[in-house]
Amino acid sequence: MKVKYIWLAALSLTFAACNNDDDNAIDDNTVIYPELTAGTADFSNYVSIGNSLTSGYTDNSLFIAAQENSFPKMLSERFELAGGGTFTQPLTNDNYGGLAAAGTRLPGFNPRLVTTGGSPLSLESVIGPVTVTTDIVLNNPTGPFNNMGVPGAKSFHLLANGYGNIANLSAGLANPYFIRMTGSTPDVSMLELTMAQNPTFFSLWIGNNDILGYATSGGDGSNPITDGPTFDYVYSTLVNSLTSAGAKGVVANIPYVTSIAHFTTVPYNPLDPTNPSFGPLIPTLNTVYGALNQIFDAYGQSQRNIVFTETSANAVVIKDESLSDMSAEISGALLASPTFPAFLESMGLPAAAAPIVAPLLGSFYGQARQATEDDLFVLPSSAVIGTINQTMADALIAQGLSENIANQFSAEGITLPLEDKWVLIPSEQTEIKTATDQFNSTIKTIADQAGLAHVDANWVLQQVANPGGYGYGEFILNSNLVTGGAFSLDGVHPTSRGYALIANEFMKAIDATYESNFEASGNFTNLGDYPTNYSPLLQ
Template structure:
């Protein structure tokens, strides 16, 4: 009997020692803390090129909530395969080959969420999408994110309610994490810089963000804000190089159209060749030369297949973080979670988690990037969650235990 009592005391002690101390985050009125997540694809848990329940449940906000002792963190989970997701392999030509696992019918609306949720991040949300409601007449608003906003509002409000307006209705907020702008840069790179610009990010506060941050902080909520990784480091955008393409086609000249196909130029070594079908065809020796683009001046690659040096020079994520993120964080007294430095450290190939897991940034063979080469794996999300927890512990005098990342290997 005495041994049983001792064992119970030991178990009770361990339980107490693992109970998170929320420090300054703990509500003064003694009520349960409400944590909400504001963000885009990263916060929403997009993985393997899709949105689905298993991925959503390993989103870093959900992992952070669990470590905070919040086990009813509500998310707008999708059923089954959700929007669908993809797997990737490298074929004998060293090409990336993607296989889609089908999900919900894109022609149908997603099911409505009746209950209030806490992860308010919208997949594919851009800064430009905050202020405006969805409208077929507004070419600058990305309708891809608004199908997920539509789940949270009534049918009558669709195309009338913006993300900003929706968030203004949230009544109780004690703590929030904030991650926006990442997808803007990703979308710019993926489009090859064609038909879009990233210059507006230098004045992102003019697109509803100031109003959004005012709404959050006016409720006396505390928060933590993430900066943006350097997307040009992502290995999927560096997978195919000019040298590889030249060697695969036994030529020194690859031709690219520019200025809406009004001109043709010769590719340069600093060009970034994106993972498009046209680039994949160039790397495939089973495809006849006359069926490939880029080998002749009269059949050049599309501008959208390549990010040129001029387009690359418009992207200065480091400068953007310093000029925009840092002042916003200071104005609203939000500590910054330095994803820029985290990713840089991971890309060096020697990043080891606190519990001893080596993070491999290689693509597609590593453990940090999911099959889309952009969003993180479950392990990658756990790494990011720990960065948030470290900042929260430091800034808010909290003692929230870190996640054991080893549990997320190969999930």
């Protein structure tokens, strides 16, 4: 066992009384650490089960270095000092990240993100093309695996048979990361593979994706929140199974999305009037929106008015599906206005275009408003705001507008309201918080009933998101992207240092429940041993 023997201050004083030689002086500020004990826990066969947060996923990918710094791997190293056994992970084949199938890259499973000191970049934009060598057809590892973390898994996926069968991949019913782990039993579930190892101790961190998928898609409905009864049933089934043979364990709850850099990095008002690509357009934009604002005012909807200023940062324009749709009202008012043809001519359009343009403006701005500080923007929106939506521009050209005019009306967040997928409006945030609170209540209730250790990961990440960050020893971790130390370059998953913080929080909970003493014996992870960003040259 790792034990740090240091003299007690009292012993130092006694020794000093017997020997006044300065060479034999003892530092009276030091402390003895007690011997490490496992308490009532049996760490001899530790198995972790969960999603990307368990696997070690970071920088929008899974790669060897990150897996070696997963929080379960860190825990296993500490458990080994208290009677734990070996810990096997389904390591990828390189440090590039990404997945391939029979030599062809799988769409959406890309090499990792990197930074050269600024915003996140794709690895290949920095070092050039790479060959992804982790291939789900050609070179899957052999289990069993103590780390059963599968990126992308929702709670119910842990019970799903066939989730690791490559035959189900094209139908979207299988997960490439789990395909790597099922070997000769492709239809086995994650829970079944876990139970087959007869764990004596387990960690379970699941449920994030049941909510996060809805949040990262801007609440557009393409990835709905798991319904409460399903989550309750699944979580109860998972814990009942994992504890059925007497295993003890630790579970963690779900953080609020407002604690995650993915949703707090992009400001609601990123349009800078000093930007030469935007500032000179402000008078024209205010002319166009001025016509719409008159309609909003006439219908008592002044809160929808869109106005840009030349003196401060401007909010983007968004589509808010919670607003009543005024498309017909806008179109009708414009067509009925005797000044609308002249307005079109001032914009370089023929008056005869009125029957085309009025309905287009109605469809564009029927649910439009400027964003406020209460709106949250997903991280990828930063690469979209201000760009030309070519699909929309082509559609406008097909309606008879010139390429120049079509482009002018297709600027994302400026003339073209940002779609639902880029922004979480307050009502969507309320849905997410309500579900998070419900799921976390289920997690805590079931954990308490089973006598399991419980990690309040939600509280931890709220501390990280506070303006002052989370002070931990000599480190302060905050939620700033790239520089904060807690969140990796995808804004969702922790850095390796962030995972070290998580590992210590898990050990705190284990100490409190099972009378182990990882903290008191000085056996927490040292955050300084783990990086915040990986070099682009890491291979």
